[in-house]
Each structure stands twice: as structure tokens, then as C-alpha cells.
Amino acid sequence: MRRTTSYLMIAALFLAAVGVLSAQDSGKARVLALETAWNEAEAHRDVNALAVLISPTFAYTDVDGSFMNKQQFLASIRASHDTQIVNEGVNAESYGDVIVVTGSYREQGTENGKSYTRRGRFTDTWVGKDGQWLCVASQETLIAH
Numbered sequence: 740m741r742r743t744t745s746y747l748m749i750a751a752l753f754l755a756a757v758g759v760l761s762a763q764d765s766g767k768a769r770v771l772a773l774e775t776a777w778n779e780a781e782a783h784r785d786v787n788a789l790a791v792l793i794s795p796t797f798a799y800t801d802v803d804g805s806f807m808n809k810q811q812f813l814a815s816i817r818a819s820h821d822t823q824i825v826n827e828g829v830n831a832e833s834y835g836d837v838i839v840v841t842g843s844y845r846e847q848g849t850e851n852g853k854s855y856t857r858r859g860r861f862t863d864t865w866v867g868k869d870g871q872w873l874c875v876a877s878q879e880t881l882i883a884h
Contacts, residue, residue, distance in 0.1 A: 766833055766838055766867055766872070767831040767833055767838060769872055770831055770838045770840060770865045770872050771829065771831055771840070773792055773865070773872055773874075774826060774829065774840055774863065775826070776788070776792065777789065777792055777874070778824040778825065778826060778844075780792070781816055781819070781821060781824055782821055782822060782823055782824050784816055784817055784819060786813045786816055786817050789813060789816060790809070790813060792873065792874055793809055793812070793873060793874045793875075793877075794809070794866070794873040794874065794875045795809060796808075796809070796875065797809040797812060797874065797875060797876070797877070798875070798876045798877075799811075799812045799876070799877050799878070800876075800877070800878040800879070801815075801879060802859060802879050802880060802881045819848070820848040820849045820850050821846050821847070821848040822847055822848045822849070823846065823847045823848075824844060824845070824846045825844065825845050825846075826842050826843070826844050826861075827842060827843045827844065827845065828842050828843050829841070829842035830842060836866060836867045836868065837864065837865070837866055837867075838864075838865045838867070838872070839862065839863070839864050839865075840861075840862070840863045840864075840865065841860070841861070841862050841863075842860070842861060843858065843859065843860050843861070843882065844858070844859055844860075844861055844879075845857070845858050846859075857881060858881070858882045859879050859880055859881045859882055860879070860880050860882060861877065861878065861879045861880075862876075862877070862878045863876070863877045863878075864876040864877070
């Protein structure tokens with residue numbers, strides 16, 4: 740009887756752990772999809788779509804080291820000339836209700852009438868609350884050619 744109870748407890752703990760891992764994987768998959776949506780919104784200068792993805796207290800560190808809040812960041816996107824942004828080598832790590840996404844990106848666009856291609860690395864921090872994931876902080880660093 741005692742051995743059966745132990746097996747049942749182990750089975751219950753295993754199923755609970757699988758449920759937590761499945762929820763974490765589901766959160767990671769959702770956030771990675773939101774990262775792709777972010778790139779599309781940014782490439783099309785769709786600040787309304789982007790505004791839904793970032794928290795009211797969003798903090799952004801740009802490639803030149805400057806800080807921006809949500810309103811400043813959205814204004815910078817409105818004025819940008821990026822035409823394509825692609826993430827590469829993306830990794831998401833879950834810490835409960837927080838997911839940290841790291842990776843590199845390649846963006847193309849035009850500036851002052853000239854085409855450009857930039858490569859960089861990024862770290863985005865997402866927080867899950869009430870079934871919604873919002874990016875609370877983002878940082879980018881250019882990779883020298």
C-alpha cells in the first residue's frame with residue numbers, strides 16, 4: 740500500500756512538472772511569435788501594432804547607448820527607414836512569468852537616400868501577466884563589420 744502511494748505521488752509530481760514545462764514552452768513559443776510580429780510592425784512603421792507589444796513602462800537602450808521610453812521609442816520607429824528586419828540565432832529562456840530573448844538581427848533600409856544593412860545583437864525581456872506577454876525592456880548592440 741505504501742509503495743503504491745509513493746508511485747502515485749511520483750506520478751502526480753511528474754505530471755505537474757510536465758504541465759509546468761509545457762506552460763513554459765507555450766510561453767516561449769508565444770513570445771518568439773511576438774518577436775516576429777515586432778519585426779513586421781517595425782519594418783512597416785506600424786506603431787499601433789508595436790504599442791500593443793510593449794509595456795507602458797518600456798525601457799529601450801539603443802545601439803548608441805541612449806535610453807528611450809515607450810513614447811520615444813514609438814516616435815523613433817515612426818521616423819525610421821527600415822524595410823526588413825530578420826532575427827537570427829534566437830534563444831528564449833523562461834523564468835516563470837519572465838522570458839528573456841537573445842539573438843542577433845539583420846536590418847535593411849535606406850537613410851539619406853543610401854541603402855544600408857546593419858547587423859546587431861539584442862536582448863528583450865518579456866513579462867507575462869493576465870494571459871498577455873509584454874516586452875518591458877529591450878537593448879540592441881551593433882556588430883562591427
